[in-house]
Structures are given as C-alpha cells and as structure tokens.
Amino acid sequence: MKGESGIFTFCAGQSVYIRVIGRGSFQNSRPLERFTANMIESGCRQFVLDLEQCAGMDSTFMGVLTGVGIFLRQQVPPGIVHVIRAGSHNREVLKSLWLDRLFRVTADGEEQAGLAPPTGADFLKLPDSDLSCGARPFPREEIREVMLTAHDDLIRADCRNAPKFSDVTRQLREDSPPPQMAKPESDSSKRS
Secondary structure, three states: OOOOOEEEEEEEOOEEEEEEEEEEOHHHHHHHHHHHHHHHHOOOOEEEEEOOOEEEEOHHHHHHHHHHHHHHHOOOOOOEEEEEOOHHHHHHHHHHOOHHHOOEEOOOOOOOOOOOOOOOOOOEEOOOOOHHHOOOOOOHHHHHHHHHHHHHHHHHHOHHHHHHHHHHHHHHHHOOOOOOOOOOOOHHHHHO
C-alpha cells in the first residue's frame, strides 16, 4: 500500500477494516457504499475505519459512512463503526457533524486494543477508489442518488445537520429526472 491511495479493506470474521489513504470523496463513495452493503448483507457488524492516512473527507463520503452507522445501530444486537487514528482535523470534521455520537471515535494515543487489524493483514484496494489515477466516472443518476442518500443520512443522524444540508438535498431532489411516462400509442399501432 506504500505510495498508493484509495480505499483498502480487510475482513476477519464479522469485523471489517477500512483504511482510507488520500481523500474520501463523492468520487469514491459509490465503491465504498457497495462494499459496505455487501459486508452487512454477509453478517458483518463491526466496521473499523482507519483514517491515519486520510487527507480529508467530503460530506458525501461521511454520509455513506453515516448510513452504515445508522443501519448497524438498528440491528439486534446492534453493530458499530469504530474510527481509529483520525488525527485532529478529521476528528473535528466528524465532531462538527455530531458523528462522534454515532461512531465510536478513538482519540489519538488512546488504547486501540482489539481494533487494529491482525499483523500482516492483506488489505485489498476497492476498485475505482483511487482518485489519484482518476476514479471511474459513474452514471450521473447513480452519483446523484448516492449523494442524496448520504446527505439525508447526515440529517437523520442528527437534526442539527439539516441547516447545513437542506439546500443540497433540495437541489439533488429537484435535479432528479422526471418519471418515465408511458409512450402514447402511435396511429399505426391503433389500426392493427
């Protein structure tokens, strides 16, 4: 992983380790969303997010993680998202959105017993997660849906986020394509 960027993952039992190297952005949120949905479906209930090498996260990326946290909390027994080695900047960003109440954020230097991946763990890079080589563009409608769900989840996580993201969610809803209308029958099909 040295010199690389992207989202790297490792699974051990019901624990999933996610290491963000570089930026977490709307551009690599879709691969993260797909991966976490698959892991949850397969029964994983503990996600450990390592932000030691994360240069920053935008609201869509944090919203995707928020959706994971909300879903895990609703499970019986509930699951959890741990955030480790976040650094002061990323911790402040999470705190500014009140996500430190949803995630278990470990302070730098605080004991992380049981949260570190096994020694020698082979992390795999999620396809299309490396922004340094130009992430694969996803269809516009797919990205719009990811962004809308992510921002709705940020608001669901804490209503104090509504003033920050209500304009974004309104714009994303207004930008949605109109529903498909049935095509009227042509005159030639009526004659047959």
